[in-house]
Amino acid sequence: MSRLGPWLTLAAVGVLGGTLFVVNMAQDTTTSTEAVAPPPTAATTQATAQDETAATPFPAEADYVGTTSLASGATLTLAITVEGEKAIAYACDGVAIESWLDGPAEAGTLRLTGKNAASFDGDFDGDAVTGSLAIGGKQWTFTAAPVQPPAGLYVYEAAGVRQSWITDGAGRVTGVQRAADGTTTPAPALRPDGTATVAGAEVTATKVSGGDDVG
Template sequence: MARLGPVITLTAGAVLAAGLGVASINAAPAANTPPAGNAAQESAAAPSPSREEPEKTEPQRVEPKPTEKADYGGRVKGNGALIAVSIRNGKAVGYFCDGRAEAWFKGSESAGELNLRGVAGGGSKVTARLGGGQAKGSVSVGGKKWNFVASTVAKPSGLYRATALVRGAKLRAGWIVIKNPDGGYDQVGAAFAGEEQFDVPRLDNERPTSPVTVDDTTVYPKDVDGFIEEMQ
């Protein structure tokens, strides 16, 4: 019995040491591990990443470019008159003539819309929509209104004008020349000095700017490029 004393003592000491080690481990906080409460608070306090909204920009408005150059000619429905319209860099002129009555117009074209007013006033006007190689619209002269469809034309077809002094009065003469699909050219014109009307000669279809004589006065017709600026 005396021999068991040291063994029991050693065993008890080992058990006690083991117990103290476990207690020491349980009491020590885990390294680099924050308390659960603090982690939750930090998570709540941290701002959440936000996506930047793309900057809104207003669409840029593109101004329509004016028509640089176009010439139209056709017959007025229900009247038989011819009408011609020419456009140069958005500026436009027009002429209506049936051989007896006439009307000159000036104005502008924008975004395919043509708006012309009579040079002599009186409510005369031309409005048309351009597209597909045609000008479709209406012409108003002397309180009457007619529709027309005028197709694109190329020289010598087109609009011609001449001015001169006849017995001290300013003469104005105008012509419309349009190639006929069946051959030759359709042509109409008129000449006035004030209220007096003169017989107007036909232009040379192949050389329409050749000089002609009106009431013993030589006049020199110009194509539209020669007078459009004068009428603006």
Template sequence: MTRLGPVYTLAAGAVMAVALGVASATTSSGTQTVNAQEDAAPPVARATTEALPEQEPEPEPVKTAKPTPAKADYAGRVTGNGGLIAISVRNGKAVGYFCDGKIEAWMKGKAADGKVTLSGHGKATLTADLAGGRVAGDLGFGGRKWSFKAPTVKKPSGLYRATALVRGANVRAGWIYLDDGTRVGLTLVGDKVADVPIPEPGQNAVVNGVEVDPQDVDEFIEGF
């Protein structure tokens, strides 16, 4: 019995050492598992804000100007009046003349975007469209209003004007010639209508025995 005592003691110690080793391994393994689970936790989602691309404003519709001739001459009849109308355009500037042999109206203004707008003494007004080789619109004068259509014309047809000083009196005259030979005009000496025959195209008018030279539009429009 005395000899067996130490053997039992050693055996018991060995068993206890094994048990402690297993317990230590188990504890260590559990710690590693916990840490692994903590490391494997999914990342916390963070809110992000991305700048949206700026939306470009829609372009404004482009307005296309209507064609306007740089140089053109028109002459025709005034509906319901019996008079004639002549309009000339030069690089955006326009002049017009209405006459029925008894009354007249000189007008000036502009031509743009396919339209011509004129005004003159006696509250004369004219608005018309330029298209298709003609001008068509409305003429207002003396409290009345008429419509008209006038095709393009070539010299010697068209509009002519004359200003002069004859025997101390101011002379002003205007003439319109159509392609079919129709013509009308009015001559003022001072403020009175004078009986002056309408000259043939290209010829001078005779006022109180003095010849007066008619000017075409290109000769007088800049100073009108």
């Protein structure tokens, strides 16, 4: 009787077991590779964030007005006027605080600057402009809603004295008069037709648009 039979049987079992082990390993490797997704790259994450926060472009011409409360109890009003890729903003409290700013209006974003390190950074969401205004080391958050004429920003200047007014969507007016020496006082009343009495004379204010040169 041959003694090779048992050995051949064991060898066959060993080969079969090895083959099954290799097959199982291959299946496990394939399953593991398919289950683990590659981590997102920094570029992909940044692109996604930019897509989600992309601002809406401004209309060709538009005006926006917003207000915020001051610690003193007074109201600070901000007017923004956009024309093409330029914008002008004016903020005042109707008594002493005032600031003119200008800069680009590109891709729904405003980065405006003015004298004495004044700045306004804002974004357009398709309706209103929301952003942060800084004047004299103080900072306020604004949401400026769209307004239609005659609402908007107006100015009149003569003999070195400038009157600046903001008319909101409800017809309320706030403004500041700046004298040649830089002192400020409340501006004379501006009527709905854009006229005012300045130093005893009847004058017509000019409506400001984003492409003008004022400030």
